[in-house]
Amino acid sequence: DQQVKQNSPSLSVQEGRISILNCDYTNSMFDYFLWYKKYPAEGPTFLISISSIKDKNEDGRFTVFLNKSAKHLSLHIVPSQPGDSAVYFCAASAPNAGGTSYGKLTFGQGTILTVHP
Amino acid sequence: NAGVTQTPKFRILKIGQSMTLQCTQDMNHNYMYWYRQDPGMGLKLIYYSVGAGITDKGEVPNGYNVSRSTTEDFPLRLELAAPSQTSVYFCASRSNYGYTFGSGTRLTVV
Numbered sequence: 552d553q554q555v556k557q558n559s560p561s562l563s564v565q566e567g568r569i570s571i572l573n574c575d576y577t578n579s580m581f582d583y584f585l586w587y588k589k590y591p592a593e594g595p596t597f598l599i600s601i602s603s604i605k606d607k608n609e610d611g612r613f614t615v616f617l618n619k620s621a622k623h624l625s626l627h628i629v630p631s632q633p634g635d636s637a638v639y640f641c642a643a644s645a646p647n648a649g650g651t652s653y654g655k656l657t658f659g660q661g662t663i664l665t666v667h668p
Numbered sequence: 669n670a671g672v673t674q675t676p677k678f679r680i681l682k683i684g685q686s687m688t689l690q691c692t693q694d695m696n697h698n699y700m701y702w703y704r705q706d707p708g709m710g711l712k713l714i715y716y717s718v719g720a721g722i723t724d725k726g727e728v729p730n731g732y733n734v735s736r737s738t739t740e741d742f743p744l745r746l747e748l749a750a751p752s753q754t755s756v757y758f759c760a761s762r763s764n765y766g767y768t769f770g771s772g773t774r775l776t777v778v
Contacts (some may be wrong), residue, residue, distance in 0.1 A: 555710065557710075560708070565730075577775075582761060591744070591770065593771050593772070594672070594758050594760070594769030594771045594772055595711070595758070595769050596769070597766050597767060600766075603726075613682075623681050623742055640710060640711070642710075642711075653699065653715075653718055654699050654762045654767070655713055655723075655726060656701075656711070656713065656767075657699070657710075657713075657727075658707055658710030658711040658712070659710050660708060660710045661676075661709075661710060
């Protein structure tokens, strides 16, 4: 039961163009979403996040959009740079029954982004 | 500024052997987590801890044990290694400002 899905295993983009990475989720209890970037032989590093009370969050070249009705979020990278080439993971967390969140993350499978010079 | 440190970085185990994956953080974070990542898959939560002395199971806890005697350390124990435990293991800690992951331990069970 894959609660967070990234249906595109890979994406290839030209330098300077926009990269759009997509993520779908099924658990309506998710209230916080994150994107991580991962280079080979390293741990994931945090990129950007969004709370379910928002539909957009922007940080420099990175923007995350959340469509709650469609249970879909996307990460836009503009302009894309060769150094952005990495695996990108979408992740989500939900509060426990008591309303607290222990920060347990559910990850998608990842999308390999390649930005060509 | 070490962050989250995992040791070892690589290990090959024979079926039935045991080992402990070490994880230490120097940020005084209460929340710590162990994830595993299989090829082509996302990270899956094995165990987590909300503070010293408190641990709980995640999504895939079978075959693993953890302890949290101090805030800094969160070791993951494999008692009887199986080929299905071949994976890359990531430890993470969390503050109100976000998560910090270690660089991972690549474990192969043969």
